Amino acid sequence: MTAPAGRHSYLDEPHGVAAWLLTRDHKRIAMLYLISITVFFALGGFFATLVRLELLTPQGDLLTPDLYNKAFTLHGIIMIFFFLVPAVPATLGNFFIPIMCGTKDLAFPRINLLSWYLYIIGGLMALAVVAMGGVDTGWTFYTPYSTHASATMVTLAAMAAFVAGFSSILTGFNFIVTVHRMRAPGLTWFRLPLFVWAHYATSLVMILGTPVVAITLVLVAAERTLGLGIFDPKLGGDPVLFQHLFWFYSHPAVYIMILPGMGVISEMVAAMSRKQVFGYSFVAFSSLAIAILGFLVWGHHLFMSSQSIYAGLVFSIITMLVAVPSAVKTFNWTATMYKGSISWESPTYWIIGFMGLFLIGGLTGLFLATMGLDVHLTDTYFVVAHFHYIMVGGNVMAFLGGLHFYWPKMTGRKYPETLGKVSAVLVFVGFNLTFFPQFVLGYMGMPRRYHAYPAEWQVLNVLSTGGAGILGIGYTLLFGYFVWSLFKGEVAERNPWGATGLEWQIPSPPPTFNFEQDPVVTEPAYNYKPRREVTVG
Amino acid sequence: MANAHDTTLAHGAVEAHGHDQAHAHHPKLQHHFYSMEQQLEASILGMWIFLVTEIMFFGGLFLAYIVYRTMYPEAWIAGSNHLNTYMGGGNTLVLICSSLTMVLAVRAAQVGSRTGQIVNLILTILFGSTFLVVKFFEYAEKFEHHLVPGPNFDPALPGPEQIFFALYFIMTGIHALHMVVGIGIMLVILRMAWKGTFTPEYYGPIEVSGLYWHFVDIVWIFLFPLLYLLGFHLGH
Numbered sequence: 200m201t202a203p204a205g206r207h208s209y210l211d212e213p214h215g216v217a218a219w220l221l222t223r224d225h226k227r228i229a230m231l232y233l234i235s236i237t238v239f240f241a242l243g244g245f246f247a248t249l250v251r252l253e254l255l256t257p258q259g260d261l262l263t264p265d266l267y268n269k270a271f272t273l274h275g276i277i278m279i280f281f282f283l284v285p286a287v288p289a290t291l292g293n294f295f296i297p298i299m300c301g302t303k304d305l306a307f308p309r310i311n312l313l314s315w316y317l318y319i320i321g322g323l324m325a326l327a328v329v330a331m332g333g334v335d336t337g338w339t340f341y342t343p344y345s346t347h348a349s350a351t352m353v354t355l356a357a358m359a360a361f362v363a364g365f366s367s368i369l370t371g372f373n374f375i376v377t378v379h380r381m382r383a384p385g386l387t388w389f390r391l392p393l394f395v396w397a398h399y400a401t402s403l404v405m406i407l408g409t410p411v412v413a414i415t416l417v418l419v420a421a422e423r424t425l426g427l428g429i430f431d432p433k434l435g436g437d438p439v440l441f442q443h444l445f446w447f448y449s450h451p452a453v454y455i456m457i458l459p460g461m462g463v464i465s466e467m468v469a470a471m472s473r474k475q476v477f478g479y480s481f482v483a484f485s486s487l488a489i490a491i492l493g494f495l496v497w498g499h500h501l502f503m504s505s506q507s508i509y510a511g512l513v514f515s516i517i518t519m520l521v522a523v524p525s526a527v528k529t530f531n532w533t534a535t536m537y538k539g540s541i542s543w544e545s546p547t548y549w550i551i552g553f554m555g556l557f558l559i560g561g562l563t564g565l566f567l568a569t570m571g572l573d574v575h576l577t578d579t580y581f582v583v584a585h586f587h588y589i590m591v592g593g594n595v596m597a598f599l600g601g602l603h604f605y606w607p608k609m610t611g612r613k614y615p616e617t618l619g620k621v622s623a624v625l626v627f628v629g630f631n632l633t634f635f636p637q638f639v640l641g642y643m644g645m646p647r648r649y650h651a652y653p654a655e656w657q658v659l660n661v662l663s664t665g666g667a668g669i670l671g672i673g674y675t676l677l678f679g680y681f682v683w684s685l686f687k688g689e690v691a692e693r694n695p696w697g698a699t700g701l702e703w704q705i706p707s708p709p710p711t712f713n714f715e716q717d718p719v720v721t722e723p724a725y726n727y728k729p730r731r732e733v734t735v736g
Numbered sequence: 737m738a739n740a741h742d743t744t745l746a747h748g749a750v751e752a753h754g755h756d757q758a759h760a761h762h763p764k765l766q767h768h769f770y771s772m773e774q775q776l777e778a779s780i781l782g783m784w785i786f787l788v789t790e791i792m793f794f795g796g797l798f799l800a801y802i803v804y805r806t807m808y809p810e811a812w813i814a815g816s817n818h819l820n821t822y823m824g825g826g827n828t829l830v831l832i833c834s835s836l837t838m839v840l841a842v843r844a845a846q847v848g849s850r851t852g853q854i855v856n857l858i859l860t861i862l863f864g865s866t867f868l869v870v871k872f873f874e875y876a877e878k879f880e881h882h883l884v885p886g887p888n889f890d891p892a893l894p895g896p897e898q899i900f901f902a903l904y905f906i907m908t909g910i911h912a913l914h915m916v917v918g919i920g921i922m923l924v925i926l927r928m929a930w931k932g933t934f935t936p937e938y939y940g941p942i943e944v945s946g947l948y949w950h951f952v953d954i955v956w957i958f959l960f961p962l963l964y965l966l967g968f969h970l971g972h
Binding site: 306308410 | 797807894899905
């Protein structure tokens with residue numbers, strides 16, 4: 200990877216592999232993360248491919264039931280812990296939060312590097328799980344199956360998630376201290392870009408939720424290896440306690456996977472519409488509201504797990520409340536685009552794709568929050584489709600959109616604009632074709648995690664697998680032109696979108712210490728002037 | 737080290753950019769901070785946030801404790817009465833003393849007394865080690881009496897009591913692990929203090945390590961009554 204000749208950026212000095220592997224530069228660490236999560240995305244995608252190919256026919260003919268269990272479990276564990284959770288914060292967040300805060304680096308650069316190494320160690324443990332025969336508990340590690348019945352690599356898989364969890368804690372920890380203590384002169388809280396607000400809210404979830412799942416996974420490992428039976432029904436232990444502890448993190452973790460994406464979209468919507476984000480403070484506080492409410496809804500995963508019906512009612516109502524701040528964001532983005540000077544460049548395609556998919560994912564969440572309906576839909580493909588719409592339709596769309604938006608800044612190169620639009624359309628169409636049929640299948644009662652199904656559901660499953668193929672082509676295409684652009688892409692100027700914000704005032708790619716002069720902020724974020732011509736440079 | 741963030745190189749960059757020159761840069765000021773105050777505030781806030789994650793980490797265990805204590809009060813009383821309150825109480829006293837010497841060490845750094853730091857840090861390490869030695873004998877006693885969960889657990893005792901001891905070992909075990917890490921940190925801090933690293937202008941590392949030490953003590957302050965004194969409180 201080389202920067203355009205004649206410029207000195209973070210990419211080209213100091214040279215050498217050791218300088219990259221021991222770097223404390225947040226931008227280089229972001230790039231290390233970007234490369235690593237791409238590898239795990241491909242691996243998780245491989246297991247998804249196995250699952251979809253198996254479901255092409257009603258009979259279980261490609262994989263044995265045991266192998267199928269392992270395929271969907273590894274798909275879940277790898278995609279969630281090693282791709283979705285770090286996807287936006289550890290790459291775009293790591294790269295841009297210090298720049299948006301007007302500082303040279305995160306508060307603790309060495310801890311930032313440690314976070315990447317923990318991620319790699321956790322990732323290698325996950326690869327060891329794959330090599331040593333896999334794991335079949337589902338990514339949720341439910342007891343007592345995980346502690347007493349499963350004969351697969353549960354302990355190692357749980358410890359891989361544990362280590363990756365600490366890498367996520369350290370990222371969140373660094374962001375919070377940076378936002379509190381490192382802001383440039385004049386950069387008040389309400390002048391911060393909404394990207395920073397979203398990451399701040401995400402970081403709160405990371406530091407408050409992740410430790411709980413960490414100790415829970417330790418308990419599972421201790422029960423398997425040392426016989427300390429905390430959840431063992433034979434001793435009077437309660438397996439449902441595991442579910443409470445697990446979902447106390449893992450539901451908020453869903454917001455770790457979507458909030459940063461929302462932050463990215465806020466930046467992109469304002470820049471591509473050339474307009475101040477409508478209701479800045481509402482969008483900012485809605486991030487915090489989602490983070491806080493997110494901690495109060497974990498019980499909606501236990502409607503069918505012997506939870507008290509009164510607890511279920513409360514969880515049901517609070518879950519519906521999450522729709523309010525989510526809708527605030529969606530409405531405000533739409534209102535930002537309304538009467539804006541929308542430029543139809545590739546980031547805009549990703550924004551609109553995100554909004555459409557997030558809308559469907561969010562509204563179907565309300566169906567599932569309704570306790571009575573959830574009795575019918577629990578553990579069906581409806582749930583699978585719902586959370587893929589949020590996590591893949593929402594977050595991956597926002598992540599990839601963000602990559603298109605920030606690629607010129609991060610690498611100093613431009614990708615082929617037309618292909619950027621083509622891949623956005625391919626991903627959008629492929630995604631809908633993959634997952635919309637799953638809503639129907641789930642509503643008809645097809646349970647998740649089975650490798651065979653009745654013949655009358657085959658048409659919808661074939662559509663879904665075909666859609667996954669289109670999705671795969673879209674991802675491969677964009678991977679191809681991003682890599683191509685590193686070597687052959689047109690050299691990017693400072694501010695290709697004519698956007699406001701500190702990150703667009705520094706060279707592309709940024710110099711090692713980000714700013715030529717220490718910045719002083721004098722105006723609010725998104726101070727777009729109502730005009731069509733854009734001064735570039 | 738061939739790294740752009742090497743301190744000297746970073747300083748060149750900062751000064752070349754016409755950074756605030758009003759006060760000379762302290763050699764311990766890292767390149768990405770404006771001032772020593774900002775650096776100290778960042779590290780203290782960082783430690784507090786780390787401690788929040790620690791609270792949540794232990795929080796999961798305390799939740800399990802509360803749930804099972806409510807479900808099985810009798811087993812909890814019986815389990816508590818199997819613990820050695822004198823050893824636990826003595827250890828509580830030892831840890832409170834270590835917190836005092838820790839505070840005195842931080843104070844010594846702030847007023848610039850090298851001897852005060854060294855004496856108090858050594859005392860802190862000694863108190864911490866005493867705690868671990870006592871804990872070792874307690875654990876050994878549990879092994880002898882078949883109170884360690886697993887296949888060797890006394891079959892005469894009810895299942896929930898085994899859960900009590902599982903929680904006892906995990907909670908005190910993770911706490912002891914934090915003590916070991918704490919003693920390791922204190923050895924590093926002692927070496928720094930020995931070299932005269934800390935001054936009234938630069939005492940961040942000792943202050944931040946002190947916060948961690950106090951946190952580990954406070955966890956014990958909660959564990960002691962919840963595990964050892966419960967039997968006195970509820971039973972007999």
